[in-house]
Amino acid sequence: AQRVTQPEKLLSVFKGAPVELKCNYSYSGSPELFWYVQYSRQRLQLLLRHISRESIKGFTADLNKGETSFHLKKPFAQEEDSAMYYCARPSNRAGNNRKLIWGLGTSLAVNP
Amino acid sequence: GAGVSQSPSNKVTEKGKDVELRCDPISGHTALYWYRQSLGQGLEFLIYFQGNSAPDKSGLPSDRFSAERTGGSVSTLTIQRTQQEDSAVYLCASSVNPGRGPYEQYFGPGTRLTVT
Numbered sequence A: 001a002q003r004v005t006q007p008e009k010l011l012s013v014f015k016g017a018p019v020e021l022k023c024n025y026s027y028s029g030s031p032e033l034f035w036y037v038q039y040s041r042q043r044l045q046l047l048l049r050h051i052s053r054e055s056i057k058g059f060t061a062d063l064n065k066g067e068t069s070f071h072l073k074k075p076f077a078q079e080e081d082s083a084m085y086y087c088a089r090p091s092n093r094a095g096n097n098r099k100l101i102w103g104l105g106t107s108l109a110v111n112p
Numbered sequence B: 001g002a003g004v005s006q007s008p009s010n011k012v013t014e015k016g017k018d019v020e021l022r023c024d025p026i027s028g029h030t031a032l033y034w035y036r037q038s039l040g041q042g043l044e045f046l047i048y049f050q051g052n053s054a055p056d057k058s059g060l061p062s063d064r065f066s067a068e069r070t071g072g073s074v075s076t077l078t079i080q081r082t083q084q085e086d087s088a089v090y091l092c093a094s095s096v097n098p099g100r101g102p103y104e105q106y107f108g109p110g111t112r113l114t115v116t
Helices: none
Strands: A010-014 A019-021 A034-038 A045-049 A072-074 A083-090 A100-102 A106-111 B005-007 B010-013 B019-024 B031-038 B042-050 B065-069 B075-079 B088-095 B111-115
Touching: A010 A019, A019 A106, A100 B042, B005 B088, B010 B019, B019 B088, B019 B111, B031 B075, B042 B065, B042 B075, B075 B088
Parallel strands: A010 A106, B010 B111
Antiparallel strands: A019 A072, A034 A045, A034 A083, A083 A100, A083 A106, B005 B019, B019 B075, B031 B042, B031 B088, B065 B075, B088 B111
16 A cells, blocks of 8 residues: 655754655655645645755755655754644556545754 | 534544535545544545446445545545544545646644534
8 A cells, every 4th residue: 555654753853953744655656745734823834845956945855766765854943843744645556546645744843 | 725624623422423525625625534633643544436436435434424525526534433533633635636646735723523
């Protein structure tokens, strides 16, 4: 079965420290991968997608096909980065019957 | 433009009662998703509508749960004979046709359901 695995339920770091939120996916061709974020009392929203190769709010994520990983990284965490982060990828079913497969999420706490 | 809206924002109900939760997707989005978010359980997929295709109901936890989408727009999630374990935040999301384009899902604010 297709899976997205986020091994850490909770990650706690100090402000200014590097942070890495792990995401692994079950291998299947060339996946598209996403990171979504939910800040306290806000809607769940897209943070970044791997095909864009963009950096959003200082976060980057590199697709590593050899390790089937898409870890989210930021060199210097800020308190406002505290949030719930979800990794997701589309299912492989063709045509219109596609949906996102979600990891269980990692709660990031950045301490002052 | 307007985002995804959900109503009510909060619902408290007694065990055994039926509840209906509503979702208004972004205009023009053909795909609509329902999720359940519980503390410690992450984001649980419930059901997915895409255009006129048969919905993917594979995530519905029991036959007490059902959903419909009328006219390809508004959707209603119904929970019959609610149980305390149904207490959660129910999220709705919509996207453009995922078979043809990006998969970004736009989420509503959620409905917090509390079953007493």
